[in-house]
Amino acid sequence: MRLVKVKGYEEMSAFAAGRILEKIKGSQEVTLGLATGGTPVRMYELLVQDYKRNQTSYRHVFTYNLDEYAGIPSDHPNSYYQFMFQHFFNHVNIPKENIHIPQGLTTDLHQEAKRYEKLIDKISGVDLQILGIGENGHIGFNEPGTPFTKETHVIELTESTRQANARYFDHEDEVPTHAITMGIATILKSKEILLLASGDKKAEAIYQMFSKDHDVECPASALKTHPNVLVIADEKAAARLESWMSIKSP
Numbered sequence: 001m002r003l004v005k006v007k008g009y010e011e012m013s014a015f016a017a018g019r020i021l022e023k024i025k026g027s028q029e030v031t032l033g034l035a036t037g038g039t040p041v042r043m044y045e046l047l048v049q050d051y052k053r054n055q056t057s058y059r060h061v062f063t064y065n066l067d068e069y070a071g072i073p074s075d076h077p078n079s080y081y082q083f084m085f086q087h088f089f090n091h092v093n094i095p096k097e098n099i100h101i102p103q104g105l106t107t108d109l110h111q112e113a114k115r116y117e118k119l120i121d122k123i124s125g126v127d128l129q130i131l132g133i134g135e136n137g138h139i140g141f142n143e144p145g146t147p148f149t150k151e152t153h154v155i156e157l158t159e160s161t162r163q164a165n166a167r168y169f170d171h172e173d174e175v176p177t178h179a180i181t182m183g184i185a186t187i188l189k190s191k192e193i194l195l196l197a198s199g200d201k202k203a204e205a206i207y208q209m210f211s212k213d214h215d216v217e218c219p220a221s222a223l224k225t226h227p228n229v230l231v232i233a234d235e236k237a238a239a240r241l242e243s244w245m246s247i248k249s250p
């Protein structure tokens with residue numbers, strides 16, 4: 001796991017957008033694993049900006065989103081489906097049939113999880129996976145305690161995650177209690193992973209991710225076993241790492 005420390009949110013976003021564009025421009029067909037949340041918003045804006053300026057084509061791009069809230073329809077304003085279309089898909093020329101997002105409202109969510117995993121299995125994992133990190137160290141919606149062997153599954157959200165995500169909803173009780181998420185085993189199938197972190201709220205999670213060794217209580221620490229992970233953290237998110245690294249290095 002390598003770390004790139006950048007100054008702030010803007011630099012983090014530009015770095016991630018730059019890597020995505022390199023991938024898109026350098027391949028005849030590319031599969032991207034995409035994340036939602038506040039962290040990647042500017043990254044998507046920069047990709048849209050690039051599209052407007054340079055017409056970088058997305059016709060050969062296939063996307064697989066990490067997760068979706070359970071129990072709300074895709075046209076719900078807080079669904080990750082809406083998030084993705086508003087922030088990104090509506091603004092570039094990606095064919096709709098290339099877009100994959102788990103369905104949060106189906107008669108059988110477990111079946112949906114299986115269907116989604118099969119899609120990712122078929123492509124042997126995405127080429128480039130973008131990740132954010134939860135304040136409790138979750139990736140996707142893999143909450144602390146989730147076995148690292150899990151593939152796409154249905155999960156009950158912790159109270160702290162529901163509270164952290166409540167800012168996007170009108171009321172805290174509107175935040176769904178469950179979600180469908182790629183599992184850690186699914187994420188680890190990716191060929192390359194970029195994890196983005198910005199702000200002091202993420203400092204503890206970033207510290208835990210680097211200092212814990214493959215500990216289920218810190219889901220992001222699973223990434224240590226992957227050969228190609230780059231963490232892009234801004235100064236605030238990396239703040240606790242500074243003292244830890246200087247303690248570790250002689």
Ligand SMILES: N[C@@H]1[C@@H](O)[C@H](O)[C@@H](COP(=O)(O)O)O[C@@H]1O
Binds near residue numbers: 037
């Ligand atoms: N499922 C998402 C994660 O994929 C995301 O990384 C995390 C952090 O969100 P934010 O970037 O808003 O801090 O929130 C949610 O729980």
